[in-house]
Amino acid sequence: MGDSLISxxxxxxxxxxxxxxxxVADLRKALGSERLxxxxxxxxxxxxxxxxxxxxxxxxxxISIKASEKSKTLxxxxxxxxxxxxxxxxxxxxxxxxxxxxxxxxxxxAATILMRGVExxxxxxxxxxxxxxxxxxxxxxxxxxxKNLLGSxxxxxxxxxDLAFLKTLPEDQIRSGIGEILHFxxxxxxxxxxxxxMSGYAKYLKEPEKLQxxxxxxxxxxxxxxxxxxxxxxERLLFNYGHTFGHAIESVxxxxxxxxxxxxxxxxxxxxxxxxxxxxxxxTYVHLQKILRFNIPLFRPSRAQWPRFCEALSxxxxxxxxxxxxxxxxxxxxxxxxxxxxxxxxxxxxEYFTERRV
Amino acid sequence: MGDSLISxxxxxxxxxxxxxxxxVADLRKALGSERLxxxxxxxxxxxxxxxxxxxxxxxxxxISIKASEKSKTLxxxxxxxxxxxxxxxxxxxxxxxxxxxxxxxxxxxAATILMRGVExxxxxxxxxxxxxxxxxxxxxxxxxxxKNLLGSxxxxxxxxxDLAFLKTLPEDQIRSGIGEILHFxxxxxxxxxxxxxMSGYAKYLKEPEKLQxxxxxxxxxxxxxxxxxxxxxxERLLFNYGHTFGHAIESVxxxxxxxxxxxxxxxxxxxxxxxxxxxxxxxTYVHLQKILRFNIPLFRPSRAQWPRFCEALSxxxxxxxxxxxxxxxxxxxxxxxxxxxxxxxxxxxxEYFTERRV
Numbered sequence: 001m002g003d004s005l006i007s008x009x010x011x012x013x014x015x016x017x018x019x020x021x022x023x024v025a026d027l028r029k030a031l032g033s034e035r036l037x038x039x040x041x042x043x044x045x046x047x048x049x050x051x052x053x054x055x056x057x058x059x060x061x062x063i064s065i066k067a068s069e070k071s072k073t074l075x076x077x078x079x080x081x082x083x084x085x086x087x088x089x090x091x092x093x094x095x096x097x098x099x100x101x102x103x104x105x106x107x108x109x110a111a112t113i114l115m116r117g118v119e120x121x122x123x124x125x126x127x128x129x130x131x132x133x134x135x136x137x138x139x140x141x142x143x144x145x146x147k148n149l150l151g152s153x154x155x156x157x158x159x160x161x162d163l164a165f166l167k168t169l170p171e172d173q174i175r176s177g178i179g180e181i182l183h184f185x186x187x188x189x190x191x192x193x194x195x196x197x198m199s200g201y202a203k204y205l206k207e208p209e210k211l212q213x214x215x216x217x218x219x220x221x222x223x224x225x226x227x228x229x230x231x232x233x234x235e236r237l238l239f240n241y242g243h244t245f246g247h248a249i250e251s252v253x254x255x256x257x258x259x260x261x262x263x264x265x266x267x268x269x270x271x272x273x274x275x276x277x278x279x280x281x282x283x284t285y286v287h288l289q290k291i292l293r294f295n296i297p298l299f300r301p302s303r304a305q306w307p308r309f310c311e312a313l314s315x316x317x318x319x320x321x322x323x324x325x326x327x328x329x330x331x332x333x334x335x336x337x338x339x340x341x342x343x344x345x346x347x348x349x350x351e352y353f354t355e356r357r358v
Numbered sequence: 359m360g361d362s363l364i365s366x367x368x369x370x371x372x373x374x375x376x377x378x379x380x381x382v383a384d385l386r387k388a389l390g391s392e393r394l395x396x397x398x399x400x401x402x403x404x405x406x407x408x409x410x411x412x413x414x415x416x417x418x419x420x421i422s423i424k425a426s427e428k429s430k431t432l433x434x435x436x437x438x439x440x441x442x443x444x445x446x447x448x449x450x451x452x453x454x455x456x457x458x459x460x461x462x463x464x465x466x467x468a469a470t471i472l473m474r475g476v477e478x479x480x481x482x483x484x485x486x487x488x489x490x491x492x493x494x495x496x497x498x499x500x501x502x503x504x505k506n507l508l509g510s511x512x513x514x515x516x517x518x519x520d521l522a523f524l525k526t527l528p529e530d531q532i533r534s535g536i537g538e539i540l541h542f543x544x545x546x547x548x549x550x551x552x553x554x555x556m557s558g559y560a561k562y563l564k565e566p567e568k569l570q571x572x573x574x575x576x577x578x579x580x581x582x583x584x585x586x587x588x589x590x591x592x593e594r595l596l597f598n599y600g601h602t603f604g605h606a607i608e609s610v611x612x613x614x615x616x617x618x619x620x621x622x623x624x625x626x627x628x629x630x631x632x633x634x635x636x637x638x639x640x641x642t643y644v645h646l647q648k649i650l651r652f653n654i655p656l657f658r659p660s661r662a663q664w665p666r667f668c669e670a671l672s673x674x675x676x677x678x679x680x681x682x683x684x685x686x687x688x689x690x691x692x693x694x695x696x697x698x699x700x701x702x703x704x705x706x707x708x709e710y711f712t713e714r715r716v
Binding site: 015016074078081082085091109112113114115116117138139140141143144146149150151152153231232317 | 675
């Protein structure tokens, strides 16, 4: 590909295969110069500009998917694999996936199990996928009533990021992506950088395509960790910071609160617990809350929601026995894994929701 | 585990995780000393001695499977995963799989996709699984009408081989395993060793538990190759020697001819083609046939079967366009990949079946 089309690159080392992230100025041109027009295209049916992209590919090799939590199931992946096989997909063919997290999960998982693994290229179109999930190779698939029960670690061969897609996203999705970027910055001890991004918060909500340097830094932080712990055995688990509480918030809100903002509130809760349990000073808690505050959603579990919130916490996959598995902090860059008997943190979280004035 | 229980070990390096093969004198004792009694057991329901093994495990953690081609499907794996999940399987739990190739395929595949990969230990009970498939991490799963469409590379953490299981196998399965061992020997240029094993053919059919040194050598040959080419991109493809033709023979016989003997005949056909196409001397072909002959099944496609035989060849996954993808030889240890337009080899194979007097 002509280098003029690429503004930045990142190489990721993986035990499956090494791969590359490129920021491209024009995805359609990039797909052409990467000689990907012979590949099978799997694209989010609702993506603005999808029609023009589809024209680049052989018509019989284009599959549009209505991306939703319902398609992110084993059944959805089975239909996708059958669809590819019926169209004579061969083991040396390549899949190009264009969309957000759901498309990434479906294609990543299908590419893992089809013929013991086939090549795929991913073009993330949401801020969350561009700044986080596009690297690391994780997929998550629902099976029956079990959310995210199935999955794999199987990165694409190449990732092409076109920032222009961000302009088409609803503001809610930008807020969500910013939450996930904030979480990488705090885990890496980059609270200054988080502050800097948040000082332009209102601007970036309007012009998210200007977030490139922040996206790149977010990916660079994640890259360093996944290269050391690709299969989530140790250090990579620290990226669950904010997520245990965030998932419970998402779940109780009926997924009305987006993932990244739920994680932002989840970080604030983790920091609150860390302060109240003696791991950080109040000043540190307040400092971090000032950074996070504009991205914390207005949410407080109602009396009726509270038991469901506690139940969601008790079902977290990181729990061992009756202890809550979560990530706490001794300050920016100093997150640590903790297993704490459930009643203590539950009482403190109740206090958090009562005391907090955001 | 006390070393007295282990007669031989082999360590395999893998990009997923390194793992170990141990020959154990008594599987039940070995499972105890490996502290595996807390694991989930998945066992071939028809295995002799299954009842005594099951008693070692928590009753709620024992799953018996009727192993057949029908269970080796995506549906079969889904039922297995649901079964594990309903029994509260957690991501740090381990699965112990005891059985032959079908159990290995099902558990290997399920362990790949469940929670992005869980630990499993495999105890192979057939000669084919002990001498070949237990290492390399491959699984193959049928989906709808597509045989072996799905699969993965995901080795167990540990492999425990108890030769006593071989005593319980029908002779047909010993012949099958011997065919696969022969194929490793010829690919590695160990025709002397193949000769040596075949000089004891009648004895080993009666006392297969005495094959240990031959099994170990077979695994050592495979180990060297999979460590260099785990994901089947180059050198490991040479292990398809005999398999293109073997698969067609198995298929046309309605799977009445076992895999390893079909492969033995497949090797003889590959050698015949290699001779007639000028890659080896007639003397080499005859030398190799003398080694293989007792394990070559009595089979000749009937006039009605012939078109189906050719069709099976034309559908081989290694074919590119209309060329037959197969492995030919310039002599023991000198196998090579070839893509040859279909009509030539088809005419020569017809000649092979007409001329051959085994």
